Amino acid sequence: MLFFSYFKELVGKEVTVELKNDLAIRGTLHSVDQYLNIKLENIKVVDDDKYPHMLSVRNCFIRGSVVRYVELPPDGVDVDILHDATRREARGS
Amino acid sequence: MSTGPGLESLVNRMYNRQANEFLCAETISIITNDGRIIVGTLRGFDQATNIILDESHERVYSTREGVQQLALGLYIIRGDNISVVGELDEELDLVNDLSKIKAHPLKPVIH
Numbered sequence: 001m002l003f004f005s006y007f008k009e010l011v012g013k014e015v016t017v018e019l020k021n022d023l024a025i026r027g028t029l030h031s032v033d034q035y036l037n038i039k040l041e042n043i044k045v046v047d048d049d050k051y052p053h054m055l056s057v058r059n060c061f062i063r064g065s066v067v068r069y070v071e072l073p074p075d076g077v078d079v080d081i082l083h084d085a086t087r088r089e090a091r092g093s
Numbered sequence: 094m095s096t097g098p099g100l101e102s103l104v105n106r107m108y109n110r111q112a113n114e115f116l117c118a119e120t121i122s123i124i125t126n127d128g129r130i131i132v133g134t135l136r137g138f139d140q141a142t143n144i145i146l147d148e149s150h151e152r153v154y155s156t157r158e159g160v161q162q163l164a165l166g167l168y169i170i171r172g173d174n175i176s177v178v179g180e181l182d183e184e185l186d187l188v189n190d191l192s193k194i195k196a197h198p199l200k201p202v203i204h
Contacts, residue, residue, distance in 0.1 A: 019202070020204060021124075021200045052154070053124065053130050054179055055194075056181050056183075056185040056186035057122055057181060058182045059180045060180065061178040061179075062176070063175055063176055063177070063178075065204075066126070066177070
């Protein structure tokens, strides 16, 4: 639940999602769900010369199971709040 | 909200879902776990991301010749196998000349 809540805070920010097939997609985070499936808008594929496969796609839905990394804007992270939330989760609340 | 599995939940889901929102009857492009691109009309889906795709075709990318399109028809694609579902923008698709695009096929997903 922690990461689901965390991603909900990031809606509207620009993120880059790197997938397990090495494809990386940059876009604005539109929504996220309990499975950490991600919907991105106005996407741009990183290295689109190598990956022209999504040229005609503006918005996409990425299945959570296939995400390797989500790269975040550095100012999108409030470390203190994250620390507190993590401690609460660890305590089992 | 209906929860169980079953084909009833797949056919013509029209109400708002957090992720797939009102995409029924839209043209979509699916990237599968084995690196294939399948384009078609979305007819239905469920919580497990199983998808019904109508008038579908596979776009095969190669480094030697342009993009090949293989007609497939009406498909159900199991959610386990889906990486990305993209909304195909028809205008953008017309602008790009597929026969000129050469690229390596996508790599399969490695968990």
